[in-house]
Amino acid sequence: MNGPDNFAVPDSEDQDIAAAPHDPIPYVDGNATAGALSEVFRIDIIAALGRCRHCGSVRAFGEAMAFTDAPGIVVRCRDCHGVLLRLVETPSQYWLDLSGLSYLEIDREE
Amino acid sequence: MGIISSGFRGRRSENPALPPGQHETQDFPVLTAGPAPLIPIDEWEFFITTENGLRLSWSWNEFLALPQEEITKDIHCVTSWSKLGTVWRGVSLDALFENVETTSDFATAHSFGGYTTNVPLWDLLGGKAWVAWEFDGEPLERAHGGPARLLVPHLYFWKSAKWIHGLELTGEDVPGFWESNGYHLHGNPWREERYS
Numbered sequence: 001m002n003g004p005d006n007f008a009v010p011d012s013e014d015q016d017i018a019a020a021p022h023d024p025i026p027y028v029d030g031n032a033t034a035g036a037l038s039e040v041f042r043i044d045i046i047a048a049l050g051r052c053r054h055c056g057s058v059r060a061f062g063e064a065m066a067f068t069d070a071p072g073i074v075v076r077c078r079d080c081h082g083v084l085l086r087l088v089e090t091p092s093q094y095w096l097d098l099s100g101l102s103y104l105e106i107d108r109e110e
Numbered sequence: 111m112g113i114i115s116s117g118f119r120g121r122r123s124e125n126p127a128l129p130p131g132q133h134e135t136q137d138f139p140v141l142t143a144g145p146a147p148l149i150p151i152d153e154w155e156f157f158i159t160t161e162n163g164l165r166l167s168w169s170w171n172e173f174l175a176l177p178q179e180e181i182t183k184d185i186h187c188v189t190s191w192s193k194l195g196t197v198w199r200g201v202s203l204d205a206l207f208e209n210v211e212t213t214s215d216f217a218t219a220h221s222f223g224g225y226t227t228n229v230p231l232w233d234l235l236g237g238k239a240w241v242a243w244e245f246d247g248e249p250l251e252r253a254h255g256g257p258a259r260l261l262v263p264h265l266y267f268w269k270s271a272k273w274i275h276g277l278e279l280t281g282e283d284v285p286g287f288w289e290s291n292g293y294h295l296h297g298n299p300w301r302e303e304r305y306s
Contacts, residue, residue: 020145020146020148020223023146024252024253025140025144025145026140067142069140069141070141070142071143071188071189072143072292074143074144081144081145088293090292093292093305095291
């Protein structure tokens with residue numbers, strides 16, 4: 001778990017994803033979503049490289065910020081805080097929003 | 111996968127104050143879809159925009175000068191915890207809408223930080239909703255939506271948007287952050303309107 005005080009504050013002028021120094025909201029690394037996301041992805045999305053649609057940053061998905069104390073899982077870009085992925089589980093469906101990722105680059109298994 | 115509510119505590123009770131599928135918690139769990147925006151109080155405002163281009167806004171001091179109400183209500187989170195008898199202080203939306211003329215039936219609540227949620231206007235007026243800035247006699251903590259949050263206690267608590275910035279009145283019911291990804295457009299806990 002990352003503490004709120006080692007939160008990297010990006011230099012963003014976009015108020016919709018405004019920086020939040022000393023954020024009181026806990027979050028975990030994207031790696032922590034591996035179990036939940038393995039139910040909807042055959043691939044290992046944690047190791048995949050993803051491009052943030054909001055700021056263009058390319059990083060391993062596992063480095064992203066995951067907010068799991070919420071009505072669903074929200075994964076945000078570590079650089080701009082824009083939403084990369086949302087996953088909601090209902091009793092009968094998964095709702096998956098990947099619109100914050102412009103691509104995922106996935107290594108094929110040998 | 112199970113979505114774990116950190117506020118889960120106890121078994122289903124026969125307490126008639128609890129809507130179906132809810133459990134009582136004594137805690138006040140923090141459920142949030144992202145970082146807490148930092149809003150300097152001199153930059154804070156609350157706005158209402160209407161379909162005909164009207165934009166009203168209140169600074170923090172103007173907001174505090176409006177009639178204040180103490181509100182005691184039960185709150186119900188869609189993740190299954192309920193907290194009974196919570197005490198808030200804030201401004202009724204009836205007071206904020208006093209000079210607003212509109213034919214819109216719906217509103218989109220916009221938060222600092224980008225969160226949105228949709229609420230029908232008839233669920234916001236008539237003594238049913240507030241902009242709250244005090245909880246339990248103390249200024250609302252940032253983690254819980256401070257400086258101010260929307261308070262619509264008769265709907266699931268994801269409708270009570272933290273870090274509220276304003277209300278955009280719309281002719282149609284436009285799904286917000288959770289409503290566009292699996293959650294119910296309306297969110298009445300007594301009808302268990304959890305999912306779409």
